Amino acid sequence: MTFYENNTLQSISPEKAHAALFEEYYRYVKAIVFNRLRSFSDEDIEECISDIFADIFFSFSKGSYAGDIKVFIGTVARNKSIDHFRRHSRNAGKAVYLEDESTPDIRSGEDIAGENEKKELSQVLMDCINSLGEPDSSIIIKKFYYDMDSKQIAGELSMKPSAVRVRCSRAASKLKELLAARGFMEGIL
Missing domain, CATH: 1.10.10.10 (Winged helix-like DNA-binding domain superfamily/Winged helix DNA-binding domain)
Structure with a gap:
């Protein structure tokens, strides 16, 4: 789906535009979120995905984006999942999850x-x-x-x-x- 197609569908029926966008990009967003939050519960991951789509729908309804949709969705998903990770880590006593990509590898210098x-x-x-x-x-x-x-x-x-x-x-x-x-x-x- 392109930005033009989404705008056309948005002008006809916002609900159909949201459903089409969600159906087409759900797995893409879930893959990005899961790679960042794989140690989190399924509920946390789904909450983050919902927040991402809410931001995307809000941005499209305002008309604040006019570029490639996939790049925009990927950027929003990455940034939102990082924010979710930070917020959750701050609230959980600054826990660090070793499965997270942003966590540096812990390696020993010994062979x-x-x-x-x-x-x-x-x-x-x-x-x-x-x-x-x-x-x-x-x-x-x-x-x-x-x-x-x-x-x-x-x-x-x-x-x-x-x-x-x-x-x-x-x-x-x-x-x-x-x-x-x-x-x-x-x-x-």
């Missing part, structure tokens, strides 16, 4: 799945390192966790640096096998 994978991998890795036994587990921890060189490790464990390098190499190979047996791919060490 929970990624953090759980890291924790699981760390736990499995520590279990495998501890299963190597002494002094291999101490050598691996000092080498890779504390970033110590073989001379420093040898000084702490009373070993020769060459013996630390050989044991570290063998322990790393054994650790890779243990991790592969638990289903972890290479590239961890």
Whole structure:
């Protein structure tokens, strides 16, 4: 329905013009209102729709609009539903409904799945390192966790640096096998 058609029908019979407008745009208005007020009761939504059509009919009877009807109806529906939301929120102790489009998304900066994978991998890795036994587990921890060189490790464990390098190499190979047996791919060490 165009503005001209509505004006023509309005001049013949205002009731028929209102009924035709309501029938044609009811679902459109309801979709707009429902997207804004989906957490409200059905009665609140219907009340808002009634208020929207009352405003539309009043505007057309005054002749205060001469543009595209669908754009006008969409604008009135959007603004009225926002006003209804604000009024209802103010009266309800400033409640915020998370389903409303105007409410910002609440997101955490954490990657929970990624953090759980890291924790699981760390736990499995520590279990495998501890299963190597002494002094291999101490050598691996000092080498890779504390970033110590073989001379420093040898000084702490009373070993020769060459013996630390050989044991570290063998322990790393054994650790890779243990991790592969638990289903972890290479590239961890």
